[in-house]
Amino acid sequence: MVKLTQHRQAILDLINASNRHWDADEVARALSDAGQSVGIATVYRGLAALEAAGLLDSIQLADKKRYERADKAHHDHMICTECGHIEEFTHATIEALQLVAAQERGFELSGHQLTMFGRCKSCSQE
Amino acid sequence: MVKLTQHRQAILDLINASNRHWDADEVARALSDAGQSVGIATVYRGLAALEAAGLLDSIQLADKKRYERADKAHHDHMICTECGHIEEFTHATIEALQLVAAQERGFELSGHQLTMFGRCKSCSQE
DNA sequence: ATGATAATGATAATGATTATCATTTCTATC
DNA sequence: GATAGAAATGATAATCATTATCATTATCAT
Numbered sequence: 001m002v003k004l005t006q007h008r009q010a011i012l013d014l015i016n017a018s019n020r021h022w023d024a025d026e027v028a029r030a031l032s033d034a035g036q037s038v039g040i041a042t043v044y045r046g047l048a049a050l051e052a053a054g055l056l057d058s059i060q061l062a063d064k065k066r067y068e069r070a071d072k073a074h075h076d077h078m079i080c081t082e083c084g085h086i087e088e089f090t091h092a093t094i095e096a097l098q099l100v101a102a103q104e105r106g107f108e109l110s111g112h113q114l115t116m117f118g119r120c121k122s123c124s125q126e
Numbered sequence: 127m128v129k130l131t132q133h134r135q136a137i138l139d140l141i142n143a144s145n146r147h148w149d150a151d152e153v154a155r156a157l158s159d160a161g162q163s164v165g166i167a168t169v170y171r172g173l174a175a176l177e178a179a180g181l182l183d184s185i186q187l188a189d190k191k192r193y194e195r196a197d198k199a200h201h202d203h204m205i206c207t208e209c210g211h212i213e214e215f216t217h218a219t220i221e222a223l224q225l226v227a228a229q230e231r232g233f234e235l236s237g238h239q240l241t242m243f244g245r246c247k248s249c250s251q252e
Numbered sequence: 253a254t255g256a257t258a259a260t261g262a263t264a265a266t267g268a269t270t271a272t273c274a275t276t277t278c279t280a281t282c
Numbered sequence: 283g284a285t286a287g288a289a290a291t292g293a294t295a296a297t298c299a300t301t302a303t304c305a306t307t308a309t310c311a312t
Contacts, residue, residue: 114240120232
Protein backbone atom coordinates (compact mmCIF):
# COMPACT_ATOMS: atom_id res chain seq x y z
CA MET A 1 0.00 0.00 0.00
CA VAL A 2 1.04 3.60 -0.43
CA LYS A 3 2.56 5.73 2.19
CA LEU A 4 0.28 8.72 2.60
CA THR A 5 2.84 11.41 3.10
CA GLN A 6 1.87 15.03 3.63
CA HIS A 7 2.47 15.79 -0.01
CA ARG A 8 0.42 12.89 -1.24
CA GLN A 9 -2.33 13.71 1.20
CA ALA A 10 -2.38 17.24 -0.14
CA ILE A 11 -2.65 15.98 -3.74
CA LEU A 12 -5.39 13.57 -2.78
CA ASP A 13 -7.33 16.18 -0.81
CA LEU A 14 -7.13 18.64 -3.66
CA ILE A 15 -8.52 16.19 -6.19
CA ASN A 16 -11.07 14.66 -3.85
CA ALA A 17 -12.48 18.10 -3.09
CA SER A 18 -13.16 18.69 -6.76
CA ASN A 19 -15.04 17.15 -9.61
CA ARG A 20 -12.42 17.93 -12.22
CA HIS A 21 -9.89 15.99 -14.23
CA TRP A 22 -6.45 17.31 -13.32
CA ASP A 23 -3.15 17.06 -15.12
CA ALA A 24 0.11 17.04 -13.18
CA ASP A 25 0.88 20.63 -13.93
CA GLU A 26 -2.49 21.88 -12.74
CA VAL A 27 -2.07 19.98 -9.49
CA ALA A 28 1.37 21.47 -8.90
CA ARG A 29 0.12 24.96 -9.67
CA ALA A 30 -2.93 24.63 -7.41
CA LEU A 31 -0.85 23.37 -4.50
CA SER A 32 1.62 26.15 -5.01
CA ASP A 33 -1.20 28.70 -5.03
CA ALA A 34 -2.40 27.22 -1.77
CA GLY A 35 1.00 27.84 -0.21
CA GLN A 36 1.76 24.12 -0.27
CA SER A 37 4.43 23.94 -2.98
CA VAL A 38 5.33 20.46 -4.19
CA GLY A 39 8.00 19.69 -6.76
CA ILE A 40 6.65 18.62 -10.13
CA ALA A 41 8.47 15.29 -9.99
CA THR A 42 6.87 14.57 -6.66
CA VAL A 43 3.48 15.40 -8.11
CA TYR A 44 4.01 12.90 -10.92
CA ARG A 45 5.19 10.24 -8.52
CA GLY A 46 2.41 10.99 -6.07
CA LEU A 47 -0.29 10.78 -8.70
CA ALA A 48 1.06 7.47 -9.97
CA ALA A 49 1.30 6.05 -6.46
CA LEU A 50 -2.19 7.17 -5.55
CA GLU A 51 -3.60 5.66 -8.70
CA ALA A 52 -1.77 2.40 -8.13
CA ALA A 53 -3.34 2.29 -4.68
CA GLY A 54 -6.79 2.81 -6.14
CA LEU A 55 -7.18 6.20 -4.49
CA LEU A 56 -7.30 8.05 -7.82
CA ASP A 57 -8.61 7.28 -11.27
CA SER A 58 -7.18 8.53 -14.52
CA ILE A 59 -7.89 8.90 -18.19
CA GLN A 60 -5.19 8.86 -20.78
CA LEU A 61 -5.76 11.55 -23.37
CA ALA A 62 -3.77 11.99 -26.56
CA ASP A 63 -1.31 14.41 -25.06
CA LYS A 64 -1.46 13.86 -21.33
CA LYS A 65 -2.92 11.95 -18.45
CA ARG A 66 -5.62 13.41 -16.26
CA TYR A 67 -6.54 12.32 -12.76
CA GLU A 68 -9.84 12.40 -10.94
CA ARG A 69 -11.44 11.14 -7.73
CA ALA A 70 -11.76 7.40 -7.42
CA ASP A 71 -14.66 7.46 -4.99
CA LYS A 72 -17.26 7.58 -7.70
CA ALA A 73 -18.93 4.71 -9.50
CA HIS A 74 -17.03 3.56 -12.56
CA HIS A 75 -17.77 5.65 -15.59
CA ASP A 76 -16.48 6.55 -19.01
CA HIS A 77 -15.99 9.90 -20.69
CA MET A 78 -17.33 12.08 -23.46
CA ILE A 79 -14.98 14.85 -24.43
CA CYS A 80 -16.07 17.93 -26.32
CA THR A 81 -13.61 18.52 -29.12
CA GLU A 82 -14.55 22.17 -29.17
CA CYS A 83 -14.47 23.41 -25.58
CA GLY A 84 -12.66 20.54 -23.89
CA HIS A 85 -15.53 19.86 -21.51
CA ILE A 86 -15.41 16.36 -20.09
CA GLU A 87 -18.70 14.69 -19.36
CA GLU A 88 -19.03 11.41 -17.52
CA PHE A 89 -21.41 8.63 -18.23
CA THR A 90 -22.08 5.14 -16.99
CA HIS A 91 -23.56 2.31 -18.92
CA ALA A 92 -23.89 -1.01 -17.17
CA THR A 93 -24.80 -2.86 -20.35
CA ILE A 94 -21.75 -1.63 -22.22
CA GLU A 95 -19.59 -2.74 -19.31
CA ALA A 96 -21.16 -6.16 -19.26
CA LEU A 97 -20.80 -6.62 -23.01
CA GLN A 98 -17.14 -5.71 -22.84
CA LEU A 99 -16.56 -8.41 -20.30
CA VAL A 100 -18.30 -10.94 -22.52
CA ALA A 101 -16.30 -9.88 -25.57
CA ALA A 102 -13.09 -10.33 -23.60
CA GLN A 103 -14.04 -13.73 -22.26
CA GLU A 104 -14.95 -14.95 -25.72
CA ARG A 105 -11.36 -14.32 -26.74
CA GLY A 106 -9.74 -15.82 -23.69
CA PHE A 107 -8.72 -12.36 -22.60
CA GLU A 108 -8.18 -11.69 -18.89
CA LEU A 109 -9.52 -8.18 -18.61
CA SER A 110 -7.75 -5.83 -16.23
CA GLY A 111 -9.12 -2.50 -17.38
CA HIS A 112 -10.51 -0.51 -20.21
CA GLN A 113 -11.00 3.00 -21.42
CA LEU A 114 -13.94 4.17 -23.46
CA THR A 115 -13.73 7.74 -24.63
CA MET A 116 -16.19 9.38 -26.95
CA PHE A 117 -15.44 12.54 -28.89
CA GLY A 118 -17.87 15.08 -30.27
CA ARG A 119 -19.49 18.41 -29.63
CA CYS A 120 -21.18 18.89 -26.30
CA LYS A 121 -24.72 20.15 -25.99
CA SER A 122 -23.90 23.81 -25.56
CA CYS A 123 -21.25 23.87 -28.27
CA SER A 124 -23.53 22.25 -30.83
CA GLN A 125 -26.22 24.84 -30.15
CA GLU A 126 -24.02 27.74 -31.16
CA MET B 127 -9.12 15.74 -50.35
CA VAL B 128 -5.53 14.58 -50.02
CA LYS B 129 -2.98 14.70 -52.73
CA LEU B 130 -1.73 11.15 -53.14
CA THR B 131 1.92 11.80 -53.74
CA GLN B 132 4.38 8.98 -54.33
CA HIS B 133 5.43 9.09 -50.72
CA ARG B 134 1.92 8.98 -49.38
CA GLN B 135 1.02 6.21 -51.78
CA ALA B 136 4.00 4.24 -50.50
CA ILE B 137 2.88 4.74 -46.90
CA LEU B 138 -0.66 3.76 -47.76
CA ASP B 139 0.40 0.68 -49.73
CA LEU B 140 2.64 -0.47 -46.94
CA ILE B 141 -0.10 -0.28 -44.34
CA ASN B 142 -2.83 -1.59 -46.60
CA ALA B 143 -0.75 -4.65 -47.40
CA SER B 144 -0.53 -5.53 -43.72
CA ASN B 145 -2.77 -6.24 -40.80
CA ARG B 146 -0.63 -4.48 -38.27
CA HIS B 147 -0.80 -1.29 -36.25
CA TRP B 148 2.14 0.86 -37.24
CA ASP B 149 3.79 3.77 -35.52
CA ALA B 150 5.51 6.51 -37.52
CA ASP B 151 8.97 5.18 -36.84
CA GLU B 152 8.12 1.68 -38.00
CA VAL B 153 6.68 3.05 -41.22
CA ALA B 154 9.81 5.11 -41.89
CA ARG B 155 12.05 2.15 -41.18
CA ALA B 156 10.06 -0.24 -43.36
CA LEU B 157 10.06 2.18 -46.28
CA SER B 158 13.76 2.73 -45.86
CA ASP B 159 14.35 -1.03 -45.85
CA ALA B 160 12.37 -1.25 -49.06
CA GLY B 161 14.72 1.26 -50.66
CA GLN B 162 12.02 3.93 -50.56
CA SER B 163 13.41 6.28 -47.92
CA VAL B 164 11.01 8.95 -46.67
CA GLY B 165 11.88 11.62 -44.11
CA ILE B 166 10.35 11.10 -40.71
CA ALA B 167 8.56 14.46 -40.83
CA THR B 168 6.99 13.48 -44.12
CA VAL B 169 5.86 10.20 -42.62
CA TYR B 170 4.13 12.03 -39.79
CA ARG B 171 2.49 14.46 -42.19
CA GLY B 172 1.53 11.71 -44.58
CA LEU B 173 -0.06 9.58 -41.88
CA ALA B 174 -2.05 12.53 -40.59
CA ALA B 175 -3.20 13.50 -44.08
CA LEU B 176 -4.19 9.95 -44.95
CA GLU B 177 -6.14 9.62 -41.74
CA ALA B 178 -7.89 12.93 -42.30
CA ALA B 179 -8.92 11.66 -45.72
CA GLY B 180 -10.34 8.51 -44.20
CA LEU B 181 -7.75 6.32 -45.88
CA LEU B 182 -6.19 5.20 -42.61
CA ASP B 183 -7.47 4.54 -39.12
CA SER B 184 -5.58 5.06 -35.91
CA ILE B 185 -5.56 4.28 -32.24
CA GLN B 186 -4.04 6.58 -29.69
CA LEU B 187 -2.04 4.67 -27.13
CA ALA B 188 -0.52 6.14 -24.00
CA ASP B 189 2.81 6.86 -25.57
CA LYS B 190 2.19 6.99 -29.29
CA LYS B 191 -0.28 6.80 -32.11
CA ARG B 192 -0.59 3.71 -34.28
CA TYR B 193 -2.10 3.51 -37.74
CA GLU B 194 -3.87 0.71 -39.51
CA ARG B 195 -5.87 0.05 -42.66
CA ALA B 196 -9.20 1.81 -42.91
CA ASP B 197 -10.77 -0.68 -45.28
CA LYS B 198 -12.03 -2.91 -42.54
CA ALA B 199 -15.28 -2.74 -40.64
CA HIS B 200 -15.14 -0.50 -37.61
CA HIS B 201 -13.71 -2.26 -34.61
CA ASP B 202 -12.18 -1.65 -31.21
CA HIS B 203 -9.07 -3.05 -29.60
CA MET B 204 -7.92 -5.32 -26.82
CA ILE B 205 -4.29 -4.85 -25.93
CA CYS B 206 -2.25 -7.40 -24.06
CA THR B 207 -0.36 -5.64 -21.31
CA GLU B 208 2.20 -8.44 -21.29
CA CYS B 209 3.19 -9.06 -24.89
CA GLY B 210 1.74 -6.00 -26.60
CA HIS B 211 -0.45 -8.06 -28.89
CA ILE B 212 -3.37 -6.09 -30.28
CA GLU B 213 -6.56 -7.94 -30.92
CA GLU B 214 -9.52 -6.44 -32.72
CA PHE B 215 -13.14 -6.92 -31.92
CA THR B 216 -16.45 -5.61 -33.10
CA HIS B 217 -19.59 -5.27 -31.11
CA ALA B 218 -22.61 -3.80 -32.80
CA THR B 219 -24.58 -3.50 -29.57
CA ILE B 220 -21.85 -1.59 -27.79
CA GLU B 221 -21.66 0.79 -30.74
CA ALA B 222 -25.39 1.33 -30.70
CA LEU B 223 -25.50 1.93 -26.96
CA GLN B 224 -22.74 4.51 -27.23
CA LEU B 225 -24.76 6.42 -29.74
CA VAL B 226 -27.78 6.37 -27.46
CA ALA B 227 -25.74 7.52 -24.48
CA ALA B 228 -24.41 10.43 -26.50
CA GLN B 229 -27.80 11.45 -27.78
CA GLU B 230 -29.26 11.39 -24.29
CA ARG B 231 -26.74 14.07 -23.36
CA GLY B 232 -27.19 16.22 -26.46
CA PHE B 233 -23.74 15.17 -27.59
CA GLU B 234 -22.98 15.22 -31.31
CA LEU B 235 -20.77 12.18 -31.61
CA SER B 236 -17.87 12.37 -34.04
CA GLY B 237 -15.81 9.42 -32.90
CA HIS B 238 -14.83 7.20 -30.05
CA GLN B 239 -12.12 4.90 -28.86
CA LEU B 240 -12.71 1.83 -26.78
CA THR B 241 -9.57 0.06 -25.66
CA MET B 242 -9.48 -2.87 -23.32
CA PHE B 243 -6.37 -3.94 -21.43
CA GLY B 244 -5.53 -7.33 -20.04
CA ARG B 245 -3.65 -10.53 -20.69
CA CYS B 246 -4.24 -12.25 -23.99
CA LYS B 247 -5.12 -15.90 -24.24
CA SER B 248 -1.60 -17.21 -24.74
CA CYS B 249 -0.04 -14.98 -22.07
CA SER B 250 -2.60 -15.98 -19.45
CA GLN B 251 -1.92 -19.67 -20.09
CA GLU B 252 1.74 -19.39 -19.14
C1' DA C 253 19.85 7.62 18.77
C1' DT C 254 20.74 4.79 14.53
C1' DG C 255 20.62 2.77 10.42
C1' DA C 256 17.63 1.31 6.59
C1' DT C 257 14.23 2.58 3.46
C1' DA C 258 11.50 5.55 0.99
C1' DA C 259 10.30 10.34 -0.45
C1' DT C 260 11.57 14.71 -2.21
C1' DG C 261 13.30 18.33 -5.40
C1' DA C 262 16.16 20.28 -8.86
C1' DT C 263 17.36 19.27 -13.05
C1' DA C 264 18.92 16.45 -16.95
C1' DA C 265 17.32 13.10 -20.17
C1' DT C 266 13.97 10.85 -23.09
C1' DG C 267 10.91 10.25 -26.78
C1' DA C 268 7.06 11.27 -29.65
C1' DT C 269 5.43 14.84 -32.23
C1' DT C 270 5.34 19.49 -34.35
C1' DA C 271 7.40 23.75 -36.23
C1' DT C 272 10.69 26.02 -39.22
C1' DC C 273 12.55 27.05 -43.42
C1' DA C 274 15.13 26.38 -47.45
C1' DT C 275 14.65 23.45 -51.39
C1' DT C 276 12.09 20.61 -54.58
C1' DT C 277 8.05 19.02 -56.95
C1' DC C 278 3.36 19.75 -58.90
C1' DT C 279 -0.21 22.04 -61.39
C1' DA C 280 -2.69 25.19 -63.82
C1' DT C 281 -2.21 28.78 -67.04
C1' DC C 282 -0.17 31.47 -70.67
C1' DG D 283 7.09 24.03 -73.22
C1' DA D 284 7.91 28.01 -69.86
C1' DT D 285 6.49 29.91 -65.63
C1' DA D 286 4.44 31.51 -61.37
C1' DG D 287 2.15 29.98 -57.26
C1' DA D 288 0.95 26.35 -54.16
C1' DA D 289 1.95 22.37 -51.81
C1' DA D 290 5.22 18.72 -50.34
C1' DT D 291 9.60 17.36 -48.66
C1' DG D 292 13.65 16.79 -45.56
C1' DA D 293 16.94 18.10 -42.18
C1' DT D 294 16.85 19.64 -37.97
C1' DA D 295 15.47 22.56 -34.06
C1' DA D 296 11.84 23.12 -30.80
C1' DT D 297 8.14 21.56 -27.75
C1' DC D 298 6.12 19.26 -24.09
C1' DA D 299 4.75 15.60 -21.04
C1' DT D 300 6.93 12.34 -18.51
C1' DT D 301 10.79 9.70 -16.43
C1' DA D 302 15.49 9.11 -14.62
C1' DT D 303 19.23 10.64 -11.75
C1' DC D 304 21.17 11.70 -7.58
C1' DA D 305 22.11 14.25 -3.61
C1' DT D 306 19.48 15.52 0.36
C1' DT D 307 15.80 14.91 3.72
C1' DA D 308 12.16 12.63 6.16
C1' DT D 309 10.23 8.43 8.22
C1' DC D 310 10.07 4.25 10.84
C1' DA D 311 11.33 0.16 13.30
C1' DT D 312 14.71 -1.44 16.37
